Amino acid sequence: MTAYEPPGEPGAGTGPPPGTAPAVYDAVVLAGGAARRLGGADKPGLRVGGRALLDRVLAACAGARTTVVVADPRPTARPVTWAREEPPGGGPLAALAAGLRHTTAEHVVVVSADLPFLTGPTVRGLAAALAAHDGDGVLLTGADGRDQPLVAAYRASALRRGIAALTGDGTGLTGLPLRRLTAGLRLTRVPDAVASFDCDTWDDIATARARIREHGHVLDEWISAAKDELGIELDVDTRVLLDLARDAAHGVARPAAPLTTFLVGYAAGRAGGGAEAVAEAARKAAALARRWAEEAAGDGSAPAAGTPDVVPDAAPDTRPDA
DSSP states (O other): OOOOOSSSOTTTTTSOOTTOOOOOOEEEEEOOOOOGGGTTOOGGGOEETTEEHHHHHHHHTTTOSSEEEESSOOOOSSOOEEEOOSSTTOOHHHHHHHHHTTOOSSEEEEEESOOTTOOHHHHHHHHHHHHTSSSSEEEEEOTTOOEEEEEEEEEHHHHHHHHHHHTTTSOOSTTOOTHHHHTTSOEEEEEOTTTTOOOOSHHHHHHHHHHTTSTTTHHHHHHHHHHHHHTOOOOOOHHHHHHHHHHHHHHTOTTHHHHHHHHHHHHHHHTTOSHHHHHHHHHHHHHHHHHHHHHHHSOSOOOOTTOOSSOTTOOTTOSTTO
């Protein structure tokens, strides 16, 4: 377990600088542990926020060119390449070597499958930080300052050299701790107590489930889960949609909020989709909701002199009384 600190956002301080080109990377996800402290439960399949832990991690690695999961195959929300160490259960170092064989990128993000707060910005930030210097890797550290080698980005060439050195005597990697490899690497460390939080015990699972329902996180968590469930990659300004829902509920009627946001999504889809299409449809609907509210707030008297009784963007001869 990595100690959990409630303050702070996932990935704080690990995102790539604005304007930085996305780094090319592959991802290796280790998901085949025995979960002894969970009584042998299927840890990657345990749900936090309605999503399996493995699916949450795969969503964070969505920017990878290739994602390799080292475990027995199972249904996942995203397509992956499956690998397995031989023999199964040989430990994280053997699993990493098995996954690495299926990667081709020079940079490899290596994560475990039990990180409920890992996010895309954190993963991209690790890859970008690695690309920005000449070291062998960039890893997160937890609240206690300890290295988290399974929340990291590495140069694949450095990993392969280290693995070759460890297997040179023919003894193999089974049972060897991961630190036998990372101890010989030049690593940069980034503190992040939230993104590095892992679930080793049932208390950890309970903590993760409670945190995502906190007021400051629940909407983002729900939207991420819904997009993953629906297979939607689109990122939109949720504040625009929330403001629209508020205006429709207050200015028209409460049921107008969900119905209007549905219509905005439908209109954006008809317009070709994309964040700009959503924003434009939301702008139009919000303007309509405000006009509706303004009419409801009026006393029914004629408008003041010089005040047009028509919305500014209405086309000529399109009003009902024209």
